[in-house]
Amino acid sequence: MRCLHGFPCAHPFRDSSEGMKDLDIYGLDGRQLKLFLCVFDTVSVSRAADQLGITQSTASHGLERLRKALGDPLFVKSGRGIAPTDTAKELAPRVRAVLIGLEGLRTSATYDPAQDTGAFRIATNVTEILPKLIEIKARICKAAPHVTIHFHDMGSRVNAGELLSAGAADLVIAVSLPSYPSLLLAERLYSDRSVCYYCPKQRGPIESVEDFVEAKHAALDFGASIKSSVGQELERQGIIRRIRMTAPNSHTLAELMRDSDYVATMPLRLHKTVFKDFSYSTPPMALPPITHDMLWHVRNDNAARNSWLREVVRSTR
Structure with missing residues (x-):
């Protein structure tokens, strides 16, 4: 079953493994695998063709050969664009690994x-x-x-x-x-070294361990039970900080800290970017470099x- 422009439509009853038993894998070459991965990454045949320096007709022909060899449509129409099938999603990391291996053959x-x-x-x-x-x-x-x-x-x-x-x-x-x-x-x-960032409109610098312990801290959330290198070192020294807010990345953390009295112990280099509007002080305890x-x-x-x-x-x- 095919839609416009030659792209297969997703069949509601098709098993993605159907037709995968007798694959013509030895009919494939590195160029076809590279084409598949480029279409997968760009979700566009025309953009993939541009990146590979080939015509869209050549790209479409190469995709058709891939479909026949792999026994799967690989990409189907989705709205105004295309979307990878479940089989394509499963194959992508394996194809990427194969191409990386081929790359390693070059001197x-x-x-x-x-x-x-x-x-x-x-x-x-x-x-x-x-x-x-x-x-x-x-x-x-x-x-x-x-x-x-x-x-x-x-x-x-x-x-x-x-x-x-x-x-x-x-x-x-x-x-x-x-x-x-x-x-x-x-x-x-x-x-890099760690510093304690704070909003100077809302509070002063951290001046002692006691001040650090009493402060409201903001930190990155690494998920599950994963601790940052700073958190691990503070734990080793027996210093407990009250983490009152977490965020998934430093940009979000800085934005949420604006006009508040939170303190964040983060790398000094961030003062050039996301923490440029904050003041900072040296932590009152020894902390290892952030590498x-x-x-x-x-x-x-x-x-x-x-x-x-x-x-x-x-x-x-």
Whole structure:
């Protein structure tokens, strides 16, 4: 059953696994897999064709070959656009992993960023290191003007392994953890110190441990029972802070703290961005530096493209 423009309509009774038993997988090649992933990421055949430097007719023909090989429509009409089928959603991370593996076959001499028309995916907590991300974006765009750059908000830093293993990110930049799974490689990237932010219209600076303990604190919510590095250190020192408000990211936290007497212990670098309108004081207790690591999957360690991207990120230290 087909709709306009040759796109299949979703059949209400079709089993997504139907026709998947005898796949012609050996009839596929890397270009077709790259096309599938590009359509999946852009949710548009025309945009995917533009990114890959091919005509829309060639892209449509390639998709039809994929449908026959995989035994699934992959994308169906949805309103004015298209939407991936359940099978396409299931295949996307596996196809991404296959392409990453193929990328690793190339030697460093074969990668030319100026000719690259693909996409880079960097997962991080965007507002935490926004000035650094602006630098990274500028350097990538200068050397690789035809690539698409995706900055993903990764949420909790414990998500790094899943994102890299699934191929959903080329690199992760996250607050350091004491250890990582064996399939992840890590390198220290940035370091910063903690300060206590406050609204000077509503309260004065934190001047003692007693003042810190009595203050109303605002903090990031990492979900479940995950504690920040600051929270872990305060707990180790036996210092209890009253967290009266939490938010999912530093931008939201700063906005909610405006014109209030909350205190937030956050990295100093945020004074250049989301906390620029706040005053800050040095914490009355010793706190370790806040460090960020760059992480990548071990399968990409020798991949020319990933190695180039890591070098770009290193250059922003």
